[in-house]
Amino acid sequence: MNITEITAEETLPIRHRVLWPNESVEFCRVPDDADGLHYGVYHDGALVCVASVFVLGEKARLRKFATLPEYQGQGIGSSMIEHILKALKEKGVSLFWCDARETAGGFYRRFGMAPEGERFYKGDVPYFKMAMRLT
Template sequence: MQAEIRRISAADTYPLRHQVLWPDKPLEYVHVPHDAEGYHFGAYRHGELVSVVSLFVQGREARFRKFATRPDQQGQGIGSALLRHLMAEAARLGAEELWCDARQEAAGFYQKFGFATEGSTFYKGTIPYVRMRCALPQPTA
């Protein structure tokens, strides 16, 4: 069974962001300053929220943040489906490029979707990250 993807609130993303990305930090740590201005998407499987991501569009550029899939649901295509959905939405909203700060261990996943690494490795705490960017396919009229 594939996941059902739908738009959700920023607050709906917080528990999964916290559980998957920063479980050792307080819940407030996973809030993004401009969450209220973003587009938030969730993938549901059997009625449960199993993957989340947040999209922020500024003109021709979009950024996604806090992409998290429950560990027991990883490797089943759910994150891939959610990323494809996010890329299509970003293009629909007028973005031509999409970027993220990716955990270095996830860079290979993003490369499968056309993302390339920009710049040097940097750290958030002890976790290495890389900036990744891709051109978005533009919707046809």
Template structure:
């Protein structure tokens, strides 16, 4: 396992290349840019001074949603995603959220379940990729 990454706030634009490369490489770059990015909180995980993971958090009252969670493939399964998710949970709590949720790719649901997020509702699709909404009370 790699050393714990350094995590800090980054500009929304600094998330775009990693979002694109990891999540939607077959789509145009603007596909990974969200209209609400300016209102969100964006965090980067750095390993050896390189941005290797990103996640965006959107808080609405006492509910928070994280989106566009991506770790470079060569850095996956090294604890970086886990560190980012722990950070986002703590940030959501700090920002007053009592509930946290995401739309998870179905093949990542087991990862989120390790952090107590539970499936909510039926599987749905974005393009040909199956997703499930997952949430947790904070």
């Protein structure tokens, strides 16, 4: 397993397949993709997990984090989050947050993230804002 920085374009096939398969690939873009840090996990030479992080001052937002279904539950996503948290701490980021699908809340809690505010929806998918202090 190898975690490396990739381009925003390289994230799109996995974002699309995992997060929004019933939408267009264009729907899976983030307006600020050009400004983000994009990471990929390669397993046996194939890209299997992607994540995008947008840093604004001392805050960093995780967006479009996705692991191919056949690779979920193998620690790949956890390794990605650990890698991102380490990189953000080295950059002096003090707050890490994301809009987490409700079904993924337990995953994020394992890293010390906690829900903030009320449940909200993107389309018919329930989310919570989750955050944690890094310093």
